[in-house]
Every structure is written in C-alpha cells, then in structure tokens.
Amino acid sequence: MFFTYLRRELANRRRQSAVVAAGMALAITLVIIVSSLSAGVEDAQDSALSAVYGVGTDITVSSPAEGPNAGGGGGQRFQFGAEDGERADGSTSVVQSRLHLSPGTASFSADAVDTVRGIADVEAATATLSLTNVTFEGEMPDPQEGGGMVRVAPGGGADGEGGSSFDVTTFSVLGLDPGETGVGPLTSVAVSDGRAPAADDAGTHTAVLDNDYATGAELAVGDTLEIGGTEFEIVGLVASTAATGASAADVYIPLDTAQELAELDGEISDIYVQATSATAIDQVQADIEAALPDATVNTQQDLASTVSGSLATAASLLSNLGTWLSVAVLAAAFLIAALLTMSGVARRTREFGTLKAIGWSNGRVVRQVAGESLVQAVLGGLVGSALGVIGVLAVNAAGITLSSVTDAPAGPEGEPAGGGPVRIGPGSDAAASTADIVLNAPVSVQIVLLAVGLAALGGLVAGASGGWRAARLRPAEALRAVN
Amino acid sequence: MYTLSNVTKTYRQTNRTVHALRSVDLSIPTGQLVAVQGPTGGGKSTLLQMLGALDRPSSGEVRLGDAVLSAADDRELARVRARQVGFVFQNFNLIPTLTARENVETALAPLGTAGAERRRRSTEVLGRVGLADRLDHLPAELSGGQQQRVAIARALVKEPEVLLADEPTGNLDEVTRDEVMDLLELLWRDQGLTVVVVTHDSAVADRADRRLYIADGTVTSGAPRGRTAPRPAAAGS
Ligand SMILES: Nc1ncnc2c1ncn2[C@@H]1O[C@H](COP(=O)(O)OP(=O)(O)OP(=O)(O)O)[C@@H](O)[C@H]1O
Ligand SMILES: [Mg+2]
Numbered sequence: 001m002f003f004t005y006l007r008r009e010l011a012n013r014r015r016q017s018a019v020v021a022a023g024m025a026l027a028i029t030l031v032i033i034v035s036s037l038s039a040g041v042e043d044a045q046d047s048a049l050s051a052v053y054g055v056g057t058d059i060t061v062s063s064p065a066e067g068p069n070a071g072g073g074g075g076q077r078f079q080f081g082a083e084d085g086e087r088a089d090g091s092t093s094v095v096q097s098r099l100h101l102s103p104g105t106a107s108f109s110a111d112a113v114d115t116v117r118g119i120a121d122v123e124a125a126t127a128t129l130s131l132t133n134v135t136f137e138g139e140m141p142d143p144q145e146g147g148g149m150v151r152v153a154p155g156g157g158a159d160g161e162g163g164s165s166f167d168v169t170t171f172s173v174l175g176l177d178p179g180e181t182g183v184g185p186l187t188s189v190a191v192s193d194g195r196a197p198a199a200d201d202a203g204t205h206t207a208v209l210d211n212d213y214a215t216g217a218e219l220a221v222g223d224t225l226e227i228g229g230t231e232f233e234i235v236g237l238v239a240s241t242a243a244t245g246a247s248a249a250d251v252y253i254p255l256d257t258a259q260e261l262a263e264l265d266g267e268i269s270d271i272y273v274q275a276t277s278a279t280a281i282d283q284v285q286a287d288i289e290a291a292l293p294d295a296t297v298n299t300q301q302d303l304a305s306t307v308s309g310s311l312a313t314a315a316s317l318l319s320n321l322g323t324w325l326s327v328a329v330l331a332a333a334f335l336i337a338a339l340l341t342m343s344g345v346a347r348r349t350r351e352f353g354t355l356k357a358i359g360w361s362n363g364r365v366v367r368q369v370a371g372e373s374l375v376q377a378v379l380g381g382l383v384g385s386a387l388g389v390i391g392v393l394a395v396n397a398a399g400i401t402l403s404s405v406t407d408a409p410a411g412p413e414g415e416p417a418g419g420g421p422v423r424i425g426p427g428s429d430a431a432a433s434t435a436d437i438v439l440n441a442p443v444s445v446q447i448v449l450l451a452v453g454l455a456a457l458g459g460l461v462a463g464a465s466g467g468w469r470a471a472r473l474r475p476a477e478a479l480r481a482v483n
Numbered sequence: 484m485y486t487l488s489n490v491t492k493t494y495r496q497t498n499r500t501v502h503a504l505r506s507v508d509l510s511i512p513t514g515q516l517v518a519v520q521g522p523t524g525g526g527k528s529t530l531l532q533m534l535g536a537l538d539r540p541s542s543g544e545v546r547l548g549d550a551v552l553s554a555a556d557d558r559e560l561a562r563v564r565a566r567q568v569g570f571v572f573q574n575f576n577l578i579p580t581l582t583a584r585e586n587v588e589t590a591l592a593p594l595g596t597a598g599a600e601r602r603r604r605s606t607e608v609l610g611r612v613g614l615a616d617r618l619d620h621l622p623a624e625l626s627g628g629q630q631q632r633v634a635i636a637r638a639l640v641k642e643p644e645v646l647l648a649d650e651p652t653g654n655l656d657e658v659t660r661d662e663v664m665d666l667l668e669l670l671w672r673d674q675g676l677t678v679v680v681v682t683h684d685s686a687v688a689d690r691a692d693r694r695l696y697i698a699d700g701t702v703t704s705g706a707p708r709g710r711t712a713p714r715p716a717a718a719g720s
Pocket of ligand 1: 494502526528
C-alpha cells in the first residue's frame with residue numbers, strides 16, 4: 001500500500017514533485033561542483049607545497065628570521081685584496097662566490113632535530129640548511145690603494161662605481177642529510193641523470209642539481225660547480241615529481257659540507273617532520289612548540305596560506321563564495337520542500353482525515369507524507385548529482401590553469417633582515433617558486449554520497465514538517481471538511 | 484451493541500461554548516438499522532463521531548461491546564476504527580489518486596493484510612457492490628453513485644461490526660439515492676451489521692427499523708413518528 005500510494009501521489013502531483021525535486025537538484029549540483037572544485041584546488045595546493053616541502057611532510061620547524069643569525073645580513077659584501085684577480089690593461093677581472101644563509105631564513109642549533117625526534121608520534125624528522133650562493137664576476141679599474149670594496153646597488157648586477165662592470169648571479173643551495181629518503185625535500189624529486197645523494201656523500205664535495213637549473217646553467221653530470229669558493233662535483237640531476245614542476249632548491253649538497261662552507265657549524269634552518277598519523281599532527285605541533293619555544297612551527301595547513309597566485313584566489317573564492325552559495329541554495333531548497341509539503345498536507349486535510357477515520361494510525365499517515373518528500377528530494381538529489389558530475393567533468397575538460405606562488409622553505413614573507421650592500425630580494429629565485437597547475441577536480445563517490453545524503457536529509461526535514469502537520473490533524477475533520 | 488450514558492460534548496471557543504450533545508443516554512442493539520434525523524447543527528455528526536471512535540465525549544461513557552471508547556487513548560481509538568467500524572461519508576472521501584480497488588485496499592492496510600489477500604478481498608467486495616468492471620478506475624472517472632459504492636466497499640471490506648454513514652445520499656440524485664440505500668439495506672440484512680445512518684431524507688429514514696431525532700444536542704427517540712411532516716428541518720446540508 002505504501003509504495004502504491006506513494007507512486008500514485010508522485011505521478012499525479014507532478015508539478016509539486018517537480019518543484020521540490022528541481023530545487024533539490026539545483027542545490028545538489030552546486031554542492032557537488034563546489035566540493036569537487038575545492039578538492040581539486042586542495043590537491044593543487046598540496047602538490048604546490050609538496051614540491052617545496054617534500055611529500056608527506058606534516059610539519060616544518062624554522063626560526064623567525066630576526067636577530068643575529070638571520071640570513072641576508074651585513075655579511076654580503078665582497079672584499080677584494082689588491083692581489084686578487086687578474087690584471088689586464090689597468091683593470092682587474094675577478095670571480096668570487098660566497099655561500100650564506102638564504103634571505104628570510106635564520107639558523108638554529110641542530111640539537112633541535114634530536115629534540116623533535118624524541119617527541120611522541122613523530123614518525124621521522126630531518127634537518128636542512130637553506131643557503132644562497134652569490135657569485136660575483138666582473139672587472140673593475142685598478143684600485144688606488146691596496147684594497148677595494150664594491151657596493152652593489154639593490155637589485156644587483158648594475159655598474160659599480162668608477163666604470164667597473166660585473167655580474168652577480170645567485171642560486172639556491174640546500175644542505176641536507178644525503179641518506180634521508182623518508183621525509184624532506186628529496187621525497188618529491190626523481191633522478192633524471194647520474195644518481196641521487198647517498199649516505200656516504202656526507203662530508204664530500206658532491207652536488208646534485210635540479211634538472212631545470214642545470215639546463216639553464218648549461219651544467220651536466222661530471223661537471224664541476226663552484227659553491228662558496230669550493231669546487232663541487234656534480235654527481236646527479238633530479239627533476240621534480242610534483243605537478244607544479246617546482247622544486248625546493250637549485251643545488252643539493254650534504255648538510256655537513258654546507259655547514260662548514262657557510263661557517264655555520266652545527267646549525268640548521270629547517271626541520272621537516274612527519275607525524276605517525278594525520279590525527280596526531282595538531283598534538284605534535286603543540287609538543288614541538290612547547291619543546292622549542294623560539295621556533296616557528298607550521299603545519300601543512302599553515303603552509304597552504306603561503307601559496308599565492310590565482311590558485312590561492314580560486315581557493316578562497318571556493319571556500320568563501322562557493323560554500324556560502326551552496327549553503328544558501330541548500331537552505332532555500334530545504335525550505336521550499338518543507339513549505340510545499342506543509343501546504344500539500346493542508347490541501348489534503350480531508351484525505352488524511354479520511355484515512356485516519358478508516359483506521360490509519362498517526363504513524364502510518366506521517367510515514368506516507370515523509371516517504372513522499374523523501375522520494376521527491378532523493379530524485380532531485382540524483383538528478384543534481386548527475387548534473388554536478390557533468391559540470392565537474394566539463395570544468396576538467398576545459399583545462400583551467402591556475403598559477404601558484406609558493407614561498408621557499410622557512411621563508412616568511414617580508415624583507416630579509418639587515419641590509420648589506422648586496423641584497424637578494426624576496427622575489428628572487430631563491431625565495432619563491434612559481435608553477436602552473438591544470439585544475440583537475442576529482443569526482444569522488446564520497447562527495448556524491450554526501451550530496452545524495454544531504455538531499456535525503458532535506459526530504460526528511462520536509463517530511464517531518466509535513467508529517468507533524470498531518471499528525472495534528474483530527475480524524476473528525478474528514479466529516480467536516482467540505483471540498 | 485452501543486451503550487451511551489450521560490454523554491455530553493462541549494466545544495469551547497474563545498467567546499462562547501457550544502453544547503453539541505447534552506447528557507445523551509442511548510443504547511443501540513447489535514444488528515439494528517438506525518436513522519438519525521434532526522435540524523442542522525443539532526448534533527447528528529457529533530453523535531456519529533462518538534459512535535465511530537473519532538473523538539471522545541467531554542463527559543459520560545461510550546461503550547462498543549466491552550470497549551470503553553470514552554476512556555481509550557488515540558492508539559486504541561485508531562485500532563477500533565480500523566477493525567470494528569466502517570465509515571461512509573457524504574462527500575464519498577475517496578483518495579483521488581488511487582483507483583477504486585486501491586481505495587478499498589486502504590482500509591485493509593492498518594490490519595496488516597498481505598498484498599495478494601488485500602487485492603483479492605477488495606476485488607470481491609467491489610463485485611458485491613456491482614463495480615466488478617470498474618476496479619481500475621480513478622474516482623474522477625466514476626459517477627457519484629459509483630463513488631459512494633466504492634466508499635461502501637471500503638467500509639465493508641474489513642468486515643466491521645458497525646457501519647456509520649453521515650448523509651450517505653446527501654450528494655446523490657433520487658434514483659441513485661434509492662440504489663445506494665437498497666445496497667446498504669441488502670448488506671445490513673446479509674451481514675447482521677449494526678448500521679447508523681444520519682439523514683435529512685425521510686425516504687431514507689423510513690427504511691430504518693428505528694429512528695432517532697436530535698435537536699440542540701438532545702436525543703429523542705422516534706419523535707418524528709406520527710407527525711404529518713416527517714422532515715423537521717427543511718434546512719439543506
Ligand atoms: N469542531 C467544532 N468546534 C466548534 N463547534 C463545533 C465543532 N463541531 C461541531 N460544532 C458545533 O456543534 C454543533 C453540532 O454540530 P454537528 O456537526 O454535530 O451538527 P449536525 O447535526 O451534523 O448538522 P448538519 O446537519 O448541518 O451536518 C453545531 O452547533 C456546530 O457548530
Ligand atoms: Mg453533520
């Protein structure tokens with residue numbers, strides 16, 4: 001009886017059923033599109049972050065870039081003695097490279113890694129030292145006296161005083177534990193030539209280069225590269241496996257070698273931490289903050305806010321406008337369904353009164369009313385899901401490209417501290433990576449189930465309000481109510 | 484067997500109180516065909532609601548057999564309506580979206596009768612009221628007399644103890660009225676039902692073996708008998 005009656009009501013009251021179902025369908029379409037796009041944008045943000053922080057990094061630890069250990073400080077000046085360089089025709093040609101802490105970065109004691117490893121629910125932790133190599137190359141007129149100093153205009157690479165000409169080139173150097181493969185920057189790269197850093201590289205002058213950087217600088221495996229005034233052998237090239245194609249640094253060298261060349265013995269700039277489970281992340285973050293009160297401790301979530309560009313715009317658009325729009329349309333659909341059901345019950349007073357008069361219990365009448373709205377809403381939900389999936393597939397087919405700008409590790413935004421003669425601005429290669437990601441919104445079974453569940457919930461809300469009205473109806477109304 | 488003792492029903496509204504029934508004492512033996520007459524607003528429908536377990540009196544006691552309807556809760560009243568009482572309404576009150584047979588089946592739904600059995604019994608009862616060839620028609624596709632026959636089939640399919648009808652012929656023309664009354668009388672004789680019919684129509688009332696007259700909430704037995712004009716109130720329904 002329940003299903004016969006249900007079927008007949010829906011078939012004979014098509015207009016009301018269609019309005020309820022259409023409202024629900026619209027709401028569900030929006031919910032699916034917004035949720036899928038949000039998931040797609042989140043995936044894009046994850047891949048933008050994993051390019052820089054490695055895959056599986058839950059938390060990073062760094063030191064605020066202020067105070068005596070900050071990078072980009074007064075040390076960035078090149079001093080040339082009278083004996084330096086090659087003299088020719090009254091001018092001196094010089095090449096000098098220096099390795100120092102990256103701007104916006106500060107170093108801290110490597111003891112912190114052991115502290116972090118000792119914290120409960122920490123699966124793995126590894127330390128890196130983020131450095132910038134600046135190479136000065138140029139000619140300058142013979143100094144009047146025994147020594148000279150060059151001042152480089154902000155932005156670098158301009159002519160110096162007195163008719164000298166020179167170039168300043170920079171690349172980023174990341175000192176890391178060459179044996180660590182579980183966590184850290186090397187988890188998001190794959191060897192494209194030569195080999196990956198290995199545990200016994202520690203202490204040696206071997207370097208692995210980012211493929212893109214090597215191509216641009218015309219370097220290959222077997223070549224040498226001068227870093228911080230020391231020759232390094234290039235033993236491998238690696239390419240980013242992240243969808244953004246961006247990577248953490250141009251050059252990777254063993255951590256101990258990096259510390260020695262940068263005169264930062266026992267110092268590191270970042271710790272990459274992996275928690276045992278996603279649910280442990282917040283607790284681990286709190287524990288690290290307690291153990292290292294001076295450190296900056298970021299979770300992936302915190303880091304997501306460092307991604308900027310159109311990707312970030314899309315993310316905030318979806319999480320603000322998209323979410324509110326879905327909630328508003330969903331609420332409106334619920335309300336329309338509830339009101340139409342209630343007015344439908346009012347219109348059918350005599351019908352329900354009659355059924356009660358011939359012995360239908362309140363429960364049976366309420367079930368019938370609720371069943372009708374539930375089916376209307378779920379039908380709408382299914383139509384909406386289909387439309388939503390088509391919409392998402394259309395967005396994917398359109399191949400929308402989002403650009404992301406990700407700050408380098410431990411690089412809080414803002415000016416580097418201090419202000420030496422050579423200044424590497426935050427916009428330089430060393431400080432941020434930009435990448436284009438094609439938006440691919442996943443359509444997951446969960447999202448569709450959630451959407452249909454929401455529609456069913458709306459149907460139940462409507463059914464409950466209509467049923468409440470039907471339950472209050474006195475059976476004697478059947479005798480009274482006239483057409 | 485109905486026993487009503489000192490039954491009153493009062494409707495309280497904001498500014499006035501309506502005494503729809505005033506201390507009614509009444510007993511109706513099983514198997515009687517009773518006609519209830521009286522002026523409009525006299526309390527006929529209210530009395531039928533008390534008999535049909537649709538409502539409880541304000542005071543007094545209503546019994547159907549051993550069941551005290553005046554003291555039963557809503558669930559028990561619904562159960563009495565489902566098993567023991569068949570209702571026929573002036574406006575037929577069929578479910579417009581259901582076919583004739585499905586309408587009859589609605590009366591068996593609360594009894595938990597299985598689908599096949601429900602269909603068999605409904606088809607059989609519709610045959611008995613002369614609608615064997617109208618099983619799959621919607622109410623809108625049936626004449627008034629046919630609709631009322633479906634309603635009678637719906638009231639009878641559960642094999643109730645009593646059949647209550649509130650002006651069952653009020654919306655029918657004279658020919659159809661007589662057909663419907665013939666049918667009711669036939670069923671009453673066949674099945675030993677107790678039948679209570681509210682009617683304005685003396686032609687209908689004349690067929691009853693007992694007539695009750697209600698005016699201003701007070702029941703007088705057989706009052707109109709012996710009067711020259713048996714229609715006490717000419718007011719229409
Ligand atoms: N739910 C109610 N609320 C208030 N007053 C009511 C209600 N039901 C009935 N009444 C009043 O009770 C009195 C008896 O009503 P009832 O319907 O029993 O009359 P009736 O004899 O059936 O009249 P009719 O021949 O017009 O159908 C009337 O005055 C009516 O206005
Ligand atoms: Mg009446």
